[in-house]
Amino acid sequence: MNAPQLSIIVPVYNEEAGLPALFSRLYPALDMLAQKRQLQYEIIFINDGSRDRSAAMLGQQFEARPDTTRVVLFQNNFGQHMAIMAGFEYARGEYIITLDADLQNPPEEIDALVQELVAGHDYVGTIRTNRKDTLFRKSASRLMNHLREKITHITMTDQGCMLRGYRRRIIDLVGKCNESNTFIPALAYTFATNPTEITVQHEERFAGESKYSVYQLIRLNFDLVTGFSVVPLQIFSILGMLLALAAGSLFATLLIRRFIIGAEVEGVFTLFALTFFLIGVMLFGLGLLGEYIGRIYQQIRQRPRYVVQAVLEKP
Known part of the structure; x- marks a missing residue:
């Protein structure tokens, strides 16, 4: 296969109910983008030890679209950020986009990120507008974003949104970091020389529940704070x-x-x-x-x- 210019990385963990909807929106959006910008793309799904039929459904999707689909199957559940790190390892594109599988970030927004990457930015962050989360979650997120920024001096407006874009240089530098625990958007941001942020839409989760419990969110914040500041x-x-x-x-x-x-x-x-x-x-x-x-x-x-x-x- 010719190396694609665009790689989309999608971590998947127990998303059986939402995968058909994801497939029905993601592929048409990327087909349209590929035709518009005259580029090739690949989608790398990382099955993070799902206990439902997610792995089987990803296998069926690979059989349906082998030219644009790659599937990495983890032996166990290693977490979203490790799944993204694996996606970085297997990605071949010059532009790399990370996307959650729950459809809270519309796949149609990928075009806006690619536009910024093509324009020369090496890191594209996103800010969710009209967030569909609960009031408690939105308030806690704003508070933690402000606190983390004061402690780590990493100025990302919306640190909880995983829809982000990176150029190959940033991904190669991230790959050289052998940290056991890290927060990928913040780590990548430290290597960026021309970062930018754009606003993106936010939708209700299509199916299932958030994979991040309160404890896991606390752990994630500890990883971010202790991993980037003393x-x-x-x-x-x-x-x-x-x-x-x-x-x-x-x-x-x-x-x-x-x-x-x-x-x-x-x-x-x-x-x-x-x-x-x-x-x-x-x-x-x-x-x-x-x-x-x-x-x-x-x-x-x-x-x-x-x-x-x-x-x-x-x-």
């Missing part, structure tokens, strides 16, 4: 000094009151509250330190980030 550790160092200073001042105050006023028990509960507060701060600080140590531990084991069971592609 500011949290510095904050706790400063906080530790301030608390030590406050504790010393409180001790001096109580000692002076002891000699001037005499023994008193009214402040016992205040001391208990301060003690529990300090214990909480110390435990949180230890947990944060453990996050960094855990990342080091996972990295030095040098285990494979993912295991590919099979690849369906035209010889």
Whole structure:
């Protein structure tokens, strides 16, 4: 096969109910784009250890469109970002687009990203308009985006949208990073020299539920913050000094009151509250330190980030 100019990477995990709708919209959109821009494309589906019929359906789609379809089958579930990393490894195009399989980001928006890549931008971020998520999720997302930007200094407006475009140079640099845990949009952004952002539409999830639980979202944010900044550790160092200073001042105050006023028990509960507060701060600080140590531990084991069971592609 001639190498395509455009590669679309689609991670798939338990998307049996939504795959037919994805196929019915993605291929026509790309066929129209290919005719309009006179380029060839490929779609790389990465089955991330799905437990439903997703793998079988991807195999059927490969048989139906072998010239434009490739399927990478993971042995187990390794997570969305590892699936995208595998897609980067198998992608052959100069322009690479990542797309979720749940149709919340319309495939018809791919043309707008390709336009920016062809214009010379090496990284195209997206900002979702009219988001269909719950109010809690949208509010939490805005808060975390703002917090992450302050800590990591990575200025991406909408860090949760995986519909993004990259040029080959960025993908090659990302491939040289052997990090066990990473946040791909942020990692790629650090290598970009001419990034841009565009607005894209956002739709209701076609079928099923989000694969990200509250715990997984928290884990993702920890990966982003600890993977790109040591500011949290510095904050706790400063906080530790301030608390030590406050504790010393409180001790001096109580000692002076002891000699001037005499023994008193009214402040016992205040001391208990301060003690529990300090214990909480110390435990949180230890947990944060453990996050960094855990990342080091996972990295030095040098285990494979993912295991590919099979690849369906035209010889």
